[in-house]
Amino acid sequence: MERVPAVRRRRLGEELRRLRDSAALTSGEAARRAGWHQSKVSRIETGASTVTVGDVGVLLDVYDVRDRRVRDLLTMLAGRAHRRGWWHEFRDLLPEQYRDFITLETGAGRILSMENSVVPGLLQTPAYGRALTSSVMPGLTAEEVAALVEVRTARQAVLRQDPPLEFLAVLDEAVLRRDVGGPQVMDGQLAHLEAAAGLPHVRLQVVPFTAGGHTGVTNSFVIFVFPQMPELDVVVVDHLTGSLHVDRTEDVAAYTAAFTGLRARALPCEESVALIARIRAGWTR
Known part of the structure; x- marks a missing residue:
């Protein structure tokens, strides 16, 4: 049990x-x-x-x-997903918390993502994901890295489903400037962000360095929103040894308010894409 x-x-x-x-x-x-x-x-x-x-x-x-x-x-x-999702075949590689995360991601109608260090998984290219996974988990074999990248790529299907997931992401400028995989990988990744920002169900904003300190500096977080069942909205905050699930109504409301505040401090979508393009040009010089 x-x-x-x-x-x-x-x-x-x-x-x-x-x-x-x-x-x-x-x-x-x-x-x-x-x-x-x-x-x-x-x-x-x-x-x-x-x-x-x-x-x-x-x-x-x-x-x-x-x-x-x-x-x-x-x-x-109640403890685990009721049916076997596509990620079941990776169960020996994925910890339970990650499987829960994918289940939330698959069931949510909207996701609010604040990232202060790396590109959100739903927007990563395979090359970026491979370089990132190899860097943060150096003990993995090449086969294990490839499997985790495959999982991350498969997760992105929620952006192509009908109806697609609504994805709102706020990125600190550091995400765009951190070298993950070298100039060629970063060029491809930033080009992918530019393209993703053009999708009608994706809203991508950048908090520039000129905005100074903000509530997202200390922790990245993801808010899973279930419009049909708002009582199930939950926040996931990553930490060194795992992730914390926050689901008290007042706490979810606090994180949602913080996300709204971050969007207000971030550049508008069009200006954010323009900044991504300028930073991308720097990677290709």
């Missing part, structure tokens, strides 16, 4: 209770349809009891929830 953190368990219980209310069922009626005692439904909804992926699946069937994204997100909250 997989055990989930208390915060995640409470969030899952709240959402299952909301879905039960939407289905116009009492906890007793839901329990009878599931073949359980009423106390089990109550414990799940209050976060007092550990819930398995199987339990969540039963309740979603009882509540007639058929939306695949909703089902995947809620079963992920």
Whole structure:
């Protein structure tokens, strides 16, 4: 049985209770349809009891929830993704936190990304990703590096799906000037950013050095937004040994406000692309 953190368990219980209310069922009626005692439904909804992926699946069937994204997100909250995504074949290489990250990325309707050091994974070229992975994880074999780059490239399918993911990225100018892989790699990467910025569902802004210090300097972060289920919005903050998931409503609101503030301090989209082009010209000299 997989055990989930208390915060995640409470969030899952709240959402299952909301879905039960939407289905116009009492906890007793839901329990009878599931073949359980009423106390089990109550414990799940209050976060007092550990819930398995199987339990969540039963309740979603009882509540007639058929939306695949909703089902995947809620079963992920119970400990792991409900179905085998394309990343399952890389399970021996990807840590659980990274698999959770990909599941969130696949299910989100909008992503807000603040990066202060490297290009976001969804916008990386294979050459940049290969150079970056080799640098930050020097102990990997060439085959493992290639597999991780393949994963990163496959993740970018969310920008081409129908409807595509809405991606808003704020980059510190340092991202564009940090040498990852050498001039040729950087030229290709910055050209890719220019092209990506032209997509209607991508908004790319740069915070120039002239803006001084800002709230994104100390930590990069990603906000996953689920327009159909805003209660599931979550922030992921990277740190040295892993990543921190922040999902308290007030904390998500604080990060969202910080992101809005960063966009206001950043150059507008057109000026950001112009800056990328100027910096790219410097890499090709």
